[in-house]
Amino acid sequence: MTETVTLEVLRYRPETDSEPHFQTYTAPYNEDWVVLDALNHVKDHVDQTLSYRWSCHMAVCGSCGMMINGEPKLSCHAFLRDYRGKTIRIEPLDHFPIERDLVVVMDSFMAKLSSVKPYLIPKPEKPLDDGEHLQTPLQLMAFKQYTQCINCLLCYAACPQCGLNDDFVGPAALALAHRYNLDSRDAGKDDRTGVVASNPGVWECTFVGACSDVCPKHVDPAAAIQQTKISASLDWFKAKLMPGASP
Amino acid sequence: MDLISTDVVIVGAGGAGIRAAIAAVEADPSLRVALLSKVYPMRSHTVAAEGGAAGVVKDNDSLDNHFHDTVSGGDWLCDQDAVDLFVNEAPRELVQMEHWGCPWSREPSGKVAVRPFGGMKIERTWYAADKTGFHMLHTLFQTSLKYPSIERFDEYYSTDLLVEDGRCVGVLAIEMRSGRVVAFKANAVVIATGGAGRIFPFTTNGAVKTGDGMAMAYRAGVPLKDMEFIQYHPTGLPGTGILITEGSRGEGGILVNKDGYRYLQDYNLGPPDPWPRKKAMELGPRDRLSQAFWHEQQKGRTIRTPHGDVVHLDIRHLGEKKIDERLPMVRELARAYVGVDPVHEPIPVRPVVHYTMGGIHTDIDTATPLAGLFAAGECACVSINGANRLGSNSLAEILVFGARAGRAAAAFASAAPAGAFHAAANGAEAAHARLTALFMREDGTESVSRLRKAMNETMETGAGIYRTERSLQETCRMLAELRARYQRVELVDRSNVFNTDLIQVLELGSMLQVAEAMAHSALRRKESRGSHQRLDHPERDDDGYLRHSLASCRGEDLPAIDYCDVTITRSQPAQRVYGGAAA
Numbered sequence: 083m084t085e086t087v088t089l090e091v092l093r094y095r096p097e098t099d100s101e102p103h104f105q106t107y108t109a110p111y112n113e114d115w116v117v118l119d120a121l122n123h124v125k126d127h128v129d130q131t132l133s134y135r136w137s138c139h140m141a142v143c144g145s146c147g148m149m150i151n152g153e154p155k156l157s158c159h160a161f162l163r164d165y166r167g168k169t170i171r172i173e174p175l176d177h178f179p180i181e182r183d184l185v186v187v188m189d190s191f192m193a194k195l196s197s198v199k200p201y202l203i204p205k206p207e208k209p210l211d212d213g214e215h216l217q218t219p220l221q222l223m224a225f226k227q228y229t230q231c232i233n234c235l236l237c238y239a240a241c242p243q244c245g246l247n248d249d250f251v252g253p254a255a256l257a258l259a260h261r262y263n264l265d266s267r268d269a270g271k272d273d274r275t276g277v278v279a280s281n282p283g284v285w286e287c288t289f290v291g292a293c294s295d296v297c298p299k300h301v302d303p304a305a306a307i308q309q310t311k312i313s314a315s316l317d318w319f320k321a322k323l324m325p326g327a328s329p
Numbered sequence: 330m331d332l333i334s335t336d337v338v339i340v341g342a343g344g345a346g347i348r349a350a351i352a353a354v355e356a357d358p359s360l361r362v363a364l365l366s367k368v369y370p371m372r373s374h375t376v377a378a379e380g381g382a383a384g385v386v387k388d389n390d391s392l393d394n395h396f397h398d399t400v401s402g403g404d405w406l407c408d409q410d411a412v413d414l415f416v417n418e419a420p421r422e423l424v425q426m427e428h429w430g431c432p433w434s435r436e437p438s439g440k441v442a443v444r445p446f447g448g449m450k451i452e453r454t455w456y457a458a459d460k461t462g463f464h465m466l467h468t469l470f471q472t473s474l475k476y477p478s479i480e481r482f483d484e485y486y487s488t489d490l491l492v493e494d495g496r497c498v499g500v501l502a503i504e505m506r507s508g509r510v511v512a513f514k515a516n517a518v519v520i521a522t523g524g525a526g527r528i529f530p531f532t533t534n535g536a537v538k539t540g541d542g543m544a545m546a547y548r549a550g551v552p553l554k555d556m557e558f559i560q561y562h563p564t565g566l567p568g569t570g571i572l573i574t575e576g577s578r579g580e581g582g583i584l585v586n587k588d589g590y591r592y593l594q595d596y597n598l599g600p601p602d603p604w605p606r607k608k609a610m611e612l613g614p615r616d617r618l619s620q621a622f623w624h625e626q627q628k629g630r631t632i633r634t635p636h637g638d639v640v641h642l643d644i645r646h647l648g649e650k651k652i653d654e655r656l657p658m659v660r661e662l663a664r665a666y667v668g669v670d671p672v673h674e675p676i677p678v679r680p681v682v683h684y685t686m687g688g689i690h691t692d693i694d695t696a697t698p699l700a701g702l703f704a705a706g707e708c709a710c711v712s713i714n715g716a717n718r719l720g721s722n723s724l725a726e727i728l729v730f731g732a733r734a735g736r737a738a739a740a741f742a743s744a745a746p747a748g749a750f751h752a753a754a755n756g757a758e759a760a761h762a763r764l765t766a767l768f769m770r771e772d773g774t775e776s777v778s779r780l781r782k783a784m785n786e787t788m789e790t791g792a793g794i795y796r797t798e799r800s801l802q803e804t805c806r807m808l809a810e811l812r813a814r815y816q817r818v819e820l821v822d823r824s825n826v827f828n829t830d831l832i833q834v835l836e837l838g839s840m841l842q843v844a845e846a847m848a849h850s851a852l853r854r855k856e857s858r859g860s861h862q863r864l865d866h867p868e869r870d871d872d873g874y875l876r877h878s879l880a881s882c883r884g885e886d887l888p889a890i891d892y893c894d895v896t897i898t899r900s901q902p903a904q905r906v907y908g909g910a911a912a
Contacts, residue, residue, distance in 0.1 A: 097824050114568055114636075114666075126778035130821040130830045135372075137535035140571045140662060142463055143372045159665065181506055182827040188369065192483070200471040202430035214427040216439030222432060229432045229464060233371050258471075265430060 085111040087120055087162055091132065092173040094180050102180060104171075105129075111162055117170060118146055118157040134184035141298055144232035147239065148184055149173040154239035154296050175239040191235060194251050197277045198259035203270025221266040228261030228306055230299040237293035237303055249282040253293035253303035256284060260306035263313075279314040287311075330761050331511045335363040335480070336742045337735075338500055338515040340487045340542055342366035343373030344462070344724065345706025345731035346521035347469040352735025353519075354476045360739055362479045363513055365502055367486040367537065367832070370470045374523055374535045375727065378462020379658065380446060380576035381454035382426075382724035384419035387443060390451040392416045399722060400900045402448040402614050403686075403715020404859035405875065406555065408896040411693045411711045415722075415729050422728035423455050431468040432457050434655075444655075445579045446721045448614035448907075450607050452579075454721040459574050459658045462724060485511070486832055487541065489760040490518065490549040490702065491753035497549070497702035498747045501760045505832070508825025510764065512757040514750055516742035517701050519734045520546055520689060521727075524707035527836075528844045529682040530785035531637075533565055533572040542708045544839035546689045547846065551697045552879035552891070554710040555687035556843070557851035557861045560718055561794050563618035565681025566667050567636035573659055573678055575720040578611040580655050582644040584618070585675070586630040592640070596621040598908045608911040616717040616860045617907065619680035623794045634677060641675035648672075680794060684723065686714040686860065687850070690879060695734040701741060705734035712877065716859020767834065773819030777834050780818065784811055784837075784844055792848050797865045801852040808845045809887065815841055846880035846888050853890045854878060871902050 086108045094102035107128055109120040118136055125132050134157075136146040141159040148157050151171050162170075178186035208215060237253035238244045244252050259278045263271045277283055284307045293303040337353050339346050342364050350364045366373065385395050395416040400407050427433055427441065434442045434456050445452040457464040473479055484505040491499035491512065499514045522542025526534025547553050563584070564573040578584075581604075586592045591601045591610065598613040598621070605612065622640060625631050631638035644652060644659070649672045652660055656671075663669045663676045688710035695703045695711070706727045713726060791804025815838060822830035856870035857863050876892040883889055 095824050096826055125829075130777070130833075131824070133822075133827045133829045135368075137368065137372050137374065137537045138377050139535065139569060140377060141665070142460070142658075143374075143376045143535060145368065145372045182824075185827045187506075192369070196474045199474075201475050202428070202472075204428070208428060210421060210424055210428065214424050214433075214441050217435055218439045219435050219437060221439070222435055226432060229467070230460075232376075232463070233369075262430070267430065 087111045087165070088169045089120060089124065090169055090171045091184070093183055095182060111166070113163055115162045116158050117150055117160045117162065117172065120162060121157065121172070133182050142232060144234035147175050147234045147236050149176055149239065154236035156234060156236070156298050159298055175235055177239055177241070177244045178235070188235070190248065191238065191252070194255040195233070195258065198251065198255050199270060199274050200258045200262060202262060202265065202268050203273055204267055205269035215267045217266050224266070225261045225264035227301055228257050228264065230301050231257060232299055234298065236296045236298065240292040240296040242290055242292065243286055243288055247282065247286060250286040251277060251283050253307065256310065257301055257303035257306040260310055275314065278310055284310045284314065330757065331509060332514060333363065333511055334514045336360040336515060337362045337517050337519065337738045338513045339364050339519040339521060340500055341373070341521035341523060341706070341708070342370035342481065343521065343523055343706065344375035344466055344469060344727035345734070346519070347473050348728050348731030349519050349521055349705060349735035349738065350479045351469070351473055351476060352732040353739040354478045356736045356739040357743055358478060360478060360742060363482055363515065364479055365482045365485045365487055365500070365513070367484060367505070367541070369483045370481070371467060372537070373466060374538050375462045375466040377533070377535060377572065378724055379459045379572060379574035380579065381444060381456035381461045381721045382423060382465070382728070383446065383449065383454050383719070383721040384423040384725055385416065385453055386420050386441065387451070387453065390453050394450050395453060397900060398449050399713060399719055400715070401905050402719040403717055404869065404905060405900070405902040406712065406715030406858060406877070406895060408693070408712050409898040409900060410896050411713050413898070414693060415713045415726065418729045419725040422725065422732060426465060426468060426728065429468050429472045431464055434458055444576060445605065445607055445612055446719070447575050447578065447612050447618070448608060448719040454579065456576060459576050459656045465724060486835065487545060488764065488835060489756065490545055491756050492549055492699070493747070493749055493751065493753040496700040498750060498753045501757050503764070505827050508828060510761050512754070514747065514753070516745065516747045517703065517738035519738045520702070520704040520708055521706045521731060521734065522708045524685040525840060525843045526682050526685065528784065528840045528847070529788050531565070531570050531789065532682040533562060533570050534682070539836035539840050540843035541836060541839045542704070543689055544842045546697065546702065546704065547842055547882045549699060550882065551699050551702065552690045552881045553687060553843070553846045554690040554877050554879055555712060555850070556685070556847040556880055557854050557878060558686035558716050558859060559682060559792070559847065560615055560684035560686060560860050561619035561680040562615055562683035563622060563680050564642050564678040566662065567634050567639050567677055567679055569666050570681045571662055571666055572681070572683070573642060573662065573676060574656070577642060577644050577656055577659050580644070580651065581605050581647055582611060582642050584611050585641050585643060586625050587632045588630065592625050592630065593618065593621055596624065600909050609908045613907045614717055614719060619794055620862060622680050632677065637679055639677035639679045642678045643675040644671050645673065645675065684718055686710070686712070686716065686718050694737050695730055696737060703734045703738050705730040716861060767820055768823065768831070770820065773817055775814045775817045775819055777818055777830070777837055780811055780815055781837050784808065784841060788844055788848070792851055795862050795864050796851055797863065798852070801848060804848045805852055808841065808848055812841050812845065812885070842882065849888050849890055850878040850880050875902060
């Protein structure tokens with residue numbers, strides 16, 4: 083008999099379901115398969131009505147984040163072999179409203195991302211004809227890890243603070259602000275401080291570190307947030323002790 | 330049906346679409362730009378490009394070199410005026426990306442670093458480790474947030490172009506979260522929806538790459554150009570088709586067969602030493618490398634695996650430090666998806682469908698024959714890629730031609746405000762009615778996944794790396810049958826909210842049309858050129874076929890295939906030379 087895997091998938095169709103419920107599916111077990119492959123098998127051969135997001139199948143587009151046995155994971159990077167012999171329970175990412183089945187509403191995240199001004203704010207602006215900015219490998223290294231975020235939202239699903247406070251700007255967006263603040267070509271830190279160092283900004287973080295633990299790209303948002311707190315405190319002290327000095 | 334009026338609509342928010350949006354609002358900040366995509370911008374497949382973007386910046390290089398590499402790489406099917414323009418504008422676009430914060434890899438001096446790439450005489454490929462497309466896409470997306478006049482419509486699936494009196498004046502789209510159908514009325518439309526690799530079973534392309542934009546233009550009467558040219562990338566992971574970047578060979582990786590032999594020397598790409606050497610061996614062009622694999626396989630010199638035959642890509646000699654610095658994603662991907670750590674073992678690889686050289690017929694300014702409609706990126710065919718694209722030209726192409734499309738659409742929209750919206754409104758109503766009919770239909774019998782699988786299989790067997798009259802005829806026959814069966818496709822999911830069953834049905838309809846354009850164009854081209862190889866017509870035939878094919882939609886009938894001239898300015902067709910003879 084061919085080995086199979088049992089999936090318990092959270093279903094929710096707002097037009098017909100009063101509340102979410104689990105539906106059980108069976109898919110073939112394959113040593114090389116990821117959870118997404120099993121879902122695609124269900125979609126193609128068992129139940130066309132199941133909805134979820136996916137595209138690249140190589141852990142870089144960030145579409146397919148889900149709760150898998152209670153942990154936020156990219157379903158294209160969660161191997162069936164790691165769940166062998168167990169039922170796999172698949173739910174939409176925690177801390178987001180459910181739009182349909184495994185699809186969550188991303189509006190709040192997109193607004194938060196935008197709010198930290200995640201783009202280079204150079205001062206002065208360098209004309210294109212003058213060519214590239216010089217940036218040494220060491221200067222690149224200072225912010226490079228924070229450029230690796232794929233916006234998969236796993237860190238929002240893992241962060242207890244995101245569950246308690248909808249306004250918390252959250253790990254990915256704060257790490258991205260930090261990425262630009264650390265870039266030797268950028269002079270926009272003051273423009274970002276309003277959001278980043280506000281109440282729903284870094285001060286909301288209680289340094290549990292779950293965001294960094296679950297990041298599939300090894301970004302360390304917890305470190306970015308702690309560094310931002312220190313920097314914001316120093317700026318505050320400088321402003322108090324040396325009025326008139328630039329922070 | 331709702332109506333949204335704007336100035337410019339851009340369909341597709343990958344690299345080309347976002348670059349177009351920024352160019353349009355920079356050209357005229359008073360313009361309103363609606364940026365539609367069936368996914369959130371950072372999910373677009375630009376994200377998966379790895380190796381880099383080509384542009385001449387170093388003193389040892391010249392625009393002429395880049396021009397000649399591209400034209401010979403494309404087996405002289407490129408339009409040379411377009412290639413000249415492309416190589417001229419690419420460096421400035423790459424500097425622009427640097428000014429927007431793209432984290433390019435650097436030399437110790439702080440200048441941008443470049444790496445060698447296949448078919449390129451000089452190293453000129455800018456890179457951000459091996460995640461160049463990812464960094465470019467996120468840089469573009471994040472930069473786009475600066476411009477309030479770019480209004481995004483994320484997760485809107487576009488179904489039809491709206492046409493008024495021979496002019497494109499908008500698109501019809503489905504808001505996926507609600508099922509609401511929206512007509513966008515605009516003075517100009519840009520299509521930037523990427524390629525169609527999902528027509529094939531084994532591809533590097535993500536699920537989104539279903540040729541929707543190509544099919545939308547095709548249905549509106551715009552020809553698809555050079556669709557027979559499909560690029561197989563020589564190094565995909567078996568099973569998944571995950572791309573292992575050409576950058577790994579640019580950094581010095583080698584390809585060996587089951588005997589540990591660098592087989593490329595047997596296919597006019599050697600001698601193997603001295604190594605590394607540009608335009609030789611593993612740094613030959615992709616078409617030649619994928620074809621060499623096919624021959625090795627015929628000779629029984631490839632390696633059997635449960636997921637098909639492979640050869641080995643060996644980068645062990647680069648050492649752990651260099652691999653982690655230059656090729657970190659290659660290491661991650663190989664470890665996760667085939668259980669191989671390239672620091673200690675060679676990576677199993679096989680050719681995989683990667684890129685559609687052909688696409689929506691445009692001129693050098695990205696304008697299509699339909700007034701008001703522009704196209705850029707992989708969905709378009711300008712053509713700079715000819716019969717075979719060189720690696721790292723496409724990331725530069727989305728910038729150069731994305732920006733040109735944005736500027737051209739902005740100029741067109743400002744100069745010629747759309748007037749009437751009568752025929753277009755009727756067209757929108759008719760398209761809406763077709764969607765409703767599909768949605769309500771009770772007599773569907775054909776499963777979307779079975780039809781898709783049959784399409785995938787017939788494209789691989791009949792229109793793969795090597796083709797024959799017979800194989801193509803069989804594929805054309807099968808595609809006609811599948812299109813007929815598609816008329817009875819079954820939609821199971823009848824809900825309005827995020828109905829991926831509906832989207833997959835519509836995507837399959839697009840893919841079948843684009844596949845038919847590919848197969849018929851291939852059947853009619855009785856020669857071998859670049860990525861189009863005919864076992865029954867093994868030679869290039871410049872007298873007969875130094876022309877672009879143009880496939881036109883004829884409704885439910887088979888496509889019509891016509892031809893147009895290739896623009897040749899200063900490089901007369903010659904033999905493509907790689908290996909020792911290219912030095």
